Amino acid sequence: MEQSRLVLARKVSHYSTSKLSRKVSSMNQQINGLVLPPRIHYRRVAASAAPGTTTTTKSSKFDYDLYVKTKREAVSISLHRAFPPPLKQPETLKMHEAMRYAVGGGRRTCPIACIAACELVGGTQDDAMPGACALEMIKASFCVQDDLPSIDDSELRHGKPTVHRAFGIPTALFAGTALLALGFEHLAARYSGDTAARMVAEVSRAIGSTGLLAGQAVDLGIENPDRAVELETLEFVHLHKTSALLEASLVAGAIAGGASEQEIEALRAYGRVTGLLYQIVDDVADATKTMEELGKIPGQDAMAGKSTYSTILGVDKSREMVGELLVEAKERLGVFEETKALPLIHLANHFANWA
């Protein structure tokens, strides 16, 4: 575990909170020669939780469940409206049905993170929504591909048959690629020039051959039960396969909300840590939860002899690591006002409590 923490620490060390504080503070004072009241307060947010615990922030009355429910509904409505009218051919109708089916379930973590980041930096839900929808489409596109027989060969996702099981492999391939294209179209067409270009660059880099896809490729490579997998490799997989898209969601939301570079980098660091946390929790859940709780068949990784955090470190040590990452995730939000950061604090808490 120490090795892994070192790797992570090395990777995110340039986002040091104190260094960041000085930069932002200095910037705030320099704008137009005026000494402005600082928009960002550098109070540490709930960073005192001991490693291994998964306590929630007690100082707030924030209703996380209601927040998530409200955002989830808003995202679903916007997603529904985001699809172009299908053409009349039966094959194109089927592809559109498969696209809608693919985005029909799920926890909406990426879009909620996108909206929360946007609101945190002073933007609105409306500012974030096209980006939020785009990210859900892009995430769904990767789920469709990941579930294919040649990759994970999954039968179920979100408690429903996977897209290729419901529509056949060719339609799944077409629908997956179409969702990716529609996601980028949404980013490019629904934001003004510089904002759109930056969001597309951010998201495309996050999912590309040095991002999400690198994580997926290595993930598939380590499925060989005879291969000894080091924790560093597993961390690489999780940081690329999961953190990359969460990071991009937060950064896209921040860009949509007009964030400063410092705010963007704080959210990026939070996303990186929280994504890793989430994936370790997912590894633990696969070993400890029921099919009903998971919405998919549990224990598939272990049965396939695949290395996960829980098989390498064990469930207890994995949970301990989740606690440490939770502390770090909250520290990264220390540059923001605590009340405004509550949705993202609770998002990390929520993930951690699932383990």
Next chain:
Amino acid sequence: MEQSRLVLARKVSHYSTSKLSRKVSSMNQQINGLVLPPRIHYRRVAASAAPGTTTTTKSSKFDYDLYVKTKREAVSISLHRAFPPPLKQPETLKMHEAMRYAVGGGRRTCPIACIAACELVGGTQDDAMPGACALEMIKASFCVQDDLPSIDDSELRHGKPTVHRAFGIPTALFAGTALLALGFEHLAARYSGDTAARMVAEVSRAIGSTGLLAGQAVDLGIENPDRAVELETLEFVHLHKTSALLEASLVAGAIAGGASEQEIEALRAYGRVTGLLYQIVDDVADATKTMEELGKIPGQDAMAGKSTYSTILGVDKSREMVGELLVEAKERLGVFEETKALPLIHLANHFANWA
């Protein structure tokens, strides 16, 4: 054939050359209240070829082969430099190798069209190059997907084993998606805000569920040998599967070169017609050429009982239609100076002569 021409005519009728001429002429005179010398001359370009003939433009000394060779080399060098340094894991190295392999062959039609359009409207090769590379990546991504066992199950492309035959299906899937992501990253990161956003919107729409992917889905649907396929359906497939990306390549190049809306729409209409022409030629070639000439196994469509222009209309009538479309393609370029339009005139000629 008449039915098909009517369909096409209906679709491109709003690009009427004479209507366009009036608009551009009026715009040119209105800029800053000055009567400017018109930048665009409305001389008709080689539009007199009779239907069914595939003559080249005789008035020029333009060396099309040299032009294509030079552009092809420039694109290949830029493509080589356009890939990010791979990460160190064997799986990511393999994915990068597959990505380079996927863009390693081919005629570079899309990037050459992109550069030619950019130069035609007053831009430079350098202005167009990031877009040209992006379009070749995106095209390659679709070739990888199209060749998969679940879709066309192709063994060869450009005379080499297809990506999934050379690298396995999972790596082909990852590399294909990574090429798509890298293409969009290239557009977004290498152009300034408004230009980038417009190019991404144009290209993503062209490849999406109402564009290229609609064509691919319907194309697969009509492979059933028991299904009676109308010419209108075949035209839908070709306009979406082939014209869409050629159109987007020309429009992207035009945007990169700072084209007027009228220039963009003229190039769009030319791309639409030329893409259809190309695909009919491809259908004819599949029935008439050798494996050496094609770089792939000929007669696959006919063996599978799939409808093509040559099986529905016959080779002679298909060639006649190619001649008619060639005339129309050249007419669409009538808004430009003939000498500047030579590369695109010859591109259409070159396609037509292959039939």
